[in-house]
Amino acid sequence: MDFALSTEQLDLAGAERAWLAKHDPILHRRADIDDGPARIPADARKHVVESGLAGLLTEAAGGTNVDLLVLTEEHGRAGSAVPLAEIAVAAAVLERVGHPAAVAASAGEVIVIPVASAGTLAVRVAGDTLHISGTTSPATGLVDADHILLLAETDDGREVAAVIGAGDVTVSPADTLDLLRSWAKVEVDLTLGVWQWSFLPAGTTRAVCEQIAVFRAVDALGCADRLLAMTVEYAGQRTQFGSAIGSFQAVKHHLANMAVAVEASRATLWAAALALDEKEGPERTRAVSSAVAFACRSASDVGQLALQVHGGIGFTWEHDVHLLIRRIKVDELLDGSVREHRRRLVSATTVNH
Numbered sequence: 326m327d328f329a330l331s332t333e334q335l336d337l338a339g340a341e342r343a344w345l346a347k348h349d350p351i352l353h354r355r356a357d358i359d360d361g362p363a364r365i366p367a368d369a370r371k372h373v374v375e376s377g378l379a380g381l382l383t384e385a386a387g388g389t390n391v392d393l394l395v396l397t398e399e400h401g402r403a404g405s406a407v408p409l410a411e412i413a414v415a416a417a418v419l420e421r422v423g424h425p426a427a428v429a430a431s432a433g434e435v436i437v438i439p440v441a442s443a444g445t446l447a448v449r450v451a452g453d454t455l456h457i458s459g460t461t462s463p464a465t466g467l468v469d470a471d472h473i474l475l476l477a478e479t480d481d482g483r484e485v486a487a488v489i490g491a492g493d494v495t496v497s498p499a500d501t502l503d504l505l506r507s508w509a510k511v512e513v514d515l516t517l518g519v520w521q522w523s524f525l526p527a528g529t530t531r532a533v534c535e536q537i538a539v540f541r542a543v544d545a546l547g548c549a550d551r552l553l554a555m556t557v558e559y560a561g562q563r564t565q566f567g568s569a570i571g572s573f574q575a576v577k578h579h580l581a582n583m584a585v586a587v588e589a590s591r592a593t594l595w596a597a598a599l600a601l602d603e604k605e606g607p608e609r610t611r612a613v614s615s616a617v618a619f620a621c622r623s624a625s626d627v628g629q630l631a632l633q634v635h636g637g638i639g640f641t642w643e644h645d646v647h648l649l650i651r652r653i654k655v656d657e658l659l660d661g662s663v664r665e666h667r668r669r670l671v672s673a674t675t676v677n678h
Contacts, residue, residue: 328595330395338395344372345403351645354406354505362498362507363406365436365469370407373433378409380431382417390536390601394594397540401547404505404648408438408466410540414533415439415474422486422523426472435471437488440464440511441534448479453519455479455487460512463659467496467509475513476530484530487522489515503655505648528605535613538660539597542617545624545656546590548649552631553583555646559635570634579630586627590620610673618666621657628653 330338353366373379378396381388397410412430415437419427429435446459457475467473473494475487495512557580560571570576593616600612628650632639639646657663 328599330391334392334395337392338399341378341396341399342402344376345399345405348372349403350406351404351505351648354404358504362468362509363505364507365406365466369405370433370436370469373407373409373412377433379412379433380416381413383420383427383431385431388413390539390598391595393540394543394598397543398547398550398591401544401652402551404548404551404645404652406466406506408506410543411438411464411466411537412436414536414540418474418476418486418529418533419488421529422525424486424488424523426488430472436466436469437472437474438464438466438470439474439476439533439537440467441476441530441537446475446477446513448477448485450479450481450483450485455485455517455522456515457487457517458514460510463499463501463508463510465506465508467491467511468498468507470496473511475511476525476533478530484525484527485522486525486529487517489513489517489521501655502651505652506655508655508659532601534660535609536601538617538666539594539601539613541656541660542590542597542620542624543594545621545653546587546594548653548656549583549590549624549627550587552627552646552649553580553587556580556583556631556634559638563636576634579634583627583630586623590616590623593619607673611670614661614666614670614673617661618663618670621653621666622663624653625657 348368354363377386380386381393393410393413400407400409416427416431418439419430419437426435426437430437440461442461445462446457449456457477470491473489473491475489478484493515496509497512499508499510501508560576560580561569563570597612597616600609631646632650635646638644
């Protein structure tokens with residue numbers, strides 16, 4: 326498959342990288358890192374509104390999952406607390422079901438976070454009402470959400486979407502290794518009226534789960550790419566025996582392995598994003614799960630090599646290496662672990678043959 330980013334996509338990524346560099350999310354987070362979960366800064370929330378990126382996947386904007394990929398990679402590289410992929414995915418789903426909050430969500434005026442909970446909630450339809458109870462899996466950005474978009478399967482196998490005010494449920498922050506983003510679960514026990522929920526076409530929940538899994542891996546890729554750049558720079562500055570350590574053969578091998586892992590992961594994730602835009606069924610699942618499993622494992626490997634090359638300084642609290650590695654580790658485990666995606670890949674391949 327021949328593929329390259331368009332000039333417009335490169336410009337989009339460049340503009341977002343410039344904004345993130347100017348508003349350095351990690352520097353901002355350092356100021357309150359001991360005070361609780363990371364929150365979306367006011368200037369970042371304003372940026373989401375002014376840039377129009379929240380509505381990227383809506384029909385009016387006409388954006389693609391590849392467009393969202395390049396933006397998500399930049400936010401991962403910068404260590405941003407903004408769950409841009411989740412916000413854009415939620416706005417697109419709301420538009421699809423014709424929800425009244427769709428316009429405000431696509432404009433970024435309200436933050437809606439999707440939580441796709443397959444099998445973790447008890448969901449029952451009774452006439453025009455929907456009863457939901459249970460605790461969702463963790464999601465990022467929930468502590469800043471105005472609304473929560475719950476995607477679930479009912480007890481009779483139908484798929485539903487419910488839009489719930491954040492104040493109507495219990496959002497429980499979770500303690501994770503990740504200090505750069507907030508993670509939380511939603512505890513819900515509600516009966517919703519007909520205006521608060523709707524049925525979804527079969528397969529919608531799975532498609533959203535695959536989208537979020539891809540963008541979780543893209544976030545890890547962004548972190549890995551930054552670790553690579555930091556490690557190359559450090560290897561050129563740190564000296565031993567009168568020479569930069571980057572001139573040593575063993576260190577060169579580490580840097581080369583990191584670069585290969587980053588570029589190969591980017592290629593697989595581009596293929597997965599294209600599959601999200603163009604394909605359905607087992608073929609899309611294969612593209613998604615193979616990319617997520619490979620990219621998340623590779624990002625973890627890059628993190629370990631970055632720590633090894635940095636040596637003692639990489640272990641210090643003041644250095645950013647550990648913050649990016651922590652974020653990668655959470656990306657590796659949530660929205661489908663590497664092992665789970667490998668299992669899905671095997672299943673999808675078996676079904677196809």
